[in-house]
Amino acid sequence: MTGLKGLRAAADCRWDCVAVGEVMLRLDPGEGRVRSARSFQVWEGGGEYNVARGLRKTFGRRTSVVTALPRTEIGALVEDLILQGGVDTSHILWREADGVGRNTRVGLNFTERGFGVRGALGVSDRANSAASQLQPDEIDWDHLFGVEGVRWLHTGGIFAALSESTAQTALAAVRAAKRNGVIVSYDLNYRASLWSSHPDPSAAQRVNREIAGLVDVLVGDEYAYASCLGFSTDEARVDPADSGPFDRMVERVRGDLPNVQVFAATLRDPVSASVNRWGGVVWMNGERHASEVREIAVLDRVGGGDGFVAGLAWALMEGLGAQAAVDYGVAHGALAMTTPGDNAMTSLEQVRALCEGAGSAAVR
Secondary structure, eight states, X not given: OOSOTTOOOGGGOSEEEEEESOOEEEEEOTTSOGGGOSOOEEEEEOTTHHHHHHHHHTTOOOEEEEEEEESSHHHHHHHHHHHHTTOBOTTEEEEOOOSSSXXXXXXXXXXXXXXXXXXXXXXXXXXXXXXXXXXXXXXXXXXXXXXXXXXXXXXXXXXXXXXXXXXXXXXXXXXXXXXXXOEXXXXXXXXXXXXXXXXXXXXXXXXXXXXXXXXXXXXXXXXXXXHHHOOOOOOOOSSTTOOHHHHHHHHHXXXXXXXXXXEEEEEEEEEETTEEEEEEEEEETTEEEEOOOEEEEOSOOTTHHHHHHHXXXXXXXXXXXXXXXXXXXXXXXXXXXXXXXXXXXXXXXXXXXXXXXXOGGGOX
C-alpha cells in the first residue's frame, strides 16, 4: 500500500487542507539586526498556516485557515497577506479591539535571518493575541469537516502551547476531524519558551500525548517525542543529520501510537547560518524511507520545516508513496530556505526538478 488509509476523495470535499493555528506578522530586518534596524520587511507566517499556504501556492491545493484576528488595520494587513498567499479566509474569527491592543492584538515575530557565524534569531511579541484566545466551541467543527468537507487537517504544538484554551481548541479540532474521516497531521514543534510560561507546564505532555494518539501523520524528531510526549531518550546525536536516534525512537513508540500511519522528521545540521546539511526521513507502514542529506545554501531558514510538511502532505494526497513524500518535502523545504519570509516562492515544476536531481542552478 502506497497511500494513506482513509484519505477522502477530492471530489467529496471543498478543501484539500485546513490549518488551525495563529497567523503572525513577521518583521524582518533583512541583512541587519533587530536591535539596530531602521526598517523591516513584513511577511505573514505561522507554523500551521505555512503548511496550508505552501499547499496552495506551490502545489495548487484548495486550502483554508482557522484562526482569529482583531478588527484593526493590523488585522486587515494580516488578512491581505493571507489572501495574497491564496489561502481562504472564510474561517477567520474577527475580534473587536479596544484600540490599544489591551484586549486583543496581532502576534508579532521579529526574525533575524543570520549569516555565517551569526545564527538566526527570533524574538516573539505575541501575548494576548487574538488567536491565543480561541475557544474550542467557537467553530462548528462538524460543519467544517463534515458538511463542507476536508481531506486533511494540519495543526501543531506551537498553537497548542499558546494558552490553555488553544490546547483544548487543537484537541477539539483533531477529535472532530477524526469523527468525520479527515486525515490529521500534527507537528510537535516543541518550543520550551512557550510551555515554560504556560499556566500548566505539565500540559505539554498531557495534551500532546492525547493528540498524538489520534493523528495519522506525526512530525518531529526524537527530542520532540521526549519533550512533548514523555518518551525517554538518553541518546545524544553525534551527527545531527544521522536519523538513527529518530529511527530507534519510532521503533519504540509505534506500539503506543497505533493510529499513526506516518512518522516524519527533518534532518538538519547547521554548518553555519548560511549552509545547512539538510534531509528528511519518513516511516510508513513499518518501512523507512529517507532522502540523501546534502549541504544546501540558506538565505532564510525559517519555514523550512513547514515547507517539508507541505511537500510531504501533497505527495501523500496524490498517492505517490512514502519515498516521494520525503523527497518532495525535502525539496520544497530546501527551496523555502532560499528566499526571505516563511514560505517558498517556487512552483511545483521547480520542486519536481529538484526531486529529479537537478542542481539548484538548473532550477529556473
